[in-house]
Amino acid sequence: DAGVTQSPTHLIKTRGQHVTLRCSPISGHKSVSWYQQVLGQGPQFIFQYYEKEERGRGNFPDRFSARQFPNYSSELNVNALLLGDSALYLCASSPTSGRYNTGELFFGEGSRLTVL
Amino acid sequence: GENVEQHPSTLSVQEGDSAVIKCTYSDSASNYFPWYKQELGKGPQLIIDIRSNVGEKKDQRIAVTLNKTAKHFSLHITETQPEDSAVYFCADPLTGTASKLTFGTGTRLQVTL
Numbered sequence: 001d002a003g004v005t006q007s008p009t010h011l012i013k014t015r016g017q018h019v020t021l022r023c024s025p026i027s028g029h030k031s032v033s034w035y036q037q038v039l040g041q042g043p044q045f046i047f048q049y050y051e052k053e054e055r056g057r058g059n060f061p062d063r064f065s066a067r068q069f070p071n072y073s074s075e076l077n078v079n080a081l082l083l084g085d086s087a088l089y090l091c092a093s094s095p096t097s098g099r100y101n102t103g104e105l106f107f108g109e110g111s112r113l114t115v116l
Numbered sequence: 117g118e119n120v121e122q123h124p125s126t127l128s129v130q131e132g133d134s135a136v137i138k139c140t141y142s143d144s145a146s147n148y149f150p151w152y153k154q155e156l157g158k159g160p161q162l163i164i165d166i167r168s169n170v171g172e173k174k175d176q177r178i179a180v181t182l183n184k185t186a187k188h189f190s191l192h193i194t195e196t197q198p199e200d201s202a203v204y205f206c207a208d209p210l211t212g213t214a215s216k217l218t219f220g221t222g223t224r225l226q227v228t229l
Contacts, residue, residue, distance in 0.1 A: 004159070033215050042122075042205050042219030043160065056216045090159050094215055104150075105215065107159030 004093050004108035012114045013081050021076040021111045025093030026103070031055075032074040033105065034066055035090040043090055049074055050096075078113075087116045120208045122220030129196050130228055132222070137205035137223045140188040149182060149189045160205060164191070196227045199220045 035043035046060040049068035131150035147168035
């Protein structure tokens with residue numbers, strides 16, 4: 001079975017540009033979360049979507065947005081890129097959501113974004 | 117959980133020795149404590165987790181202990197092997213749901229021959 005797949009794996013952008021990152025969850029998983037991992041640090045929560053609805057948002061500016069499609073895949077969009085947006089963007093899926101979901105997050109290998 | 121402190125940041129052990137990584141959390145309501153392993157070029161992978169009603173959990177060479185009074189939980193790896201070399205992260209659920217995690221700063225474990 002395929003795991004969480006993300007695209008593109010690497011990309012380079014310049015300041016002020018826009019980027020779209022894509023994620024396909026494990027088949028049957030309805031929850032998708034996005035994390036930003038700056039080099040040398042732990043992943044930081046950006047968004048969670050479940051059944052196409054936003055279920056949580058981390059402490060990120062409005063330049064960051066996301067959506068989930070009927071097939072549960074997801075996109076993360078970042079506008080007006082800054083140098084500080086350079087990071088590994090990780091997508092994670094899980095079967096369910098909510099307070100009583102204490103299950104595993106399955107991470108993809110990430111999209112490495114470099115902003116010049 | 118708002119804040120998770122993780123120590124040490126780097127740890128070097130000889131093959132066969134034990135390794136211990138400790139995390140301290142701040143939210144008394146936290147009830148789920150996972151540990152993730154991240155190998156170079158890959159996403160984090162869950163290796164073990166523990167719920168608040170349990171003090172210790174073991175899975176072969178890996179164990180996690182929880183001290184709710186002191187608000188800390190620890191990862192123990194025994195009989196370390198070179199393939200254990202990776203970065204390890206503890207995590208604490210934001211608002212009580214495991215889909216939104218606050219990760220620690222990570223511990224780079226190096227197992228030398």
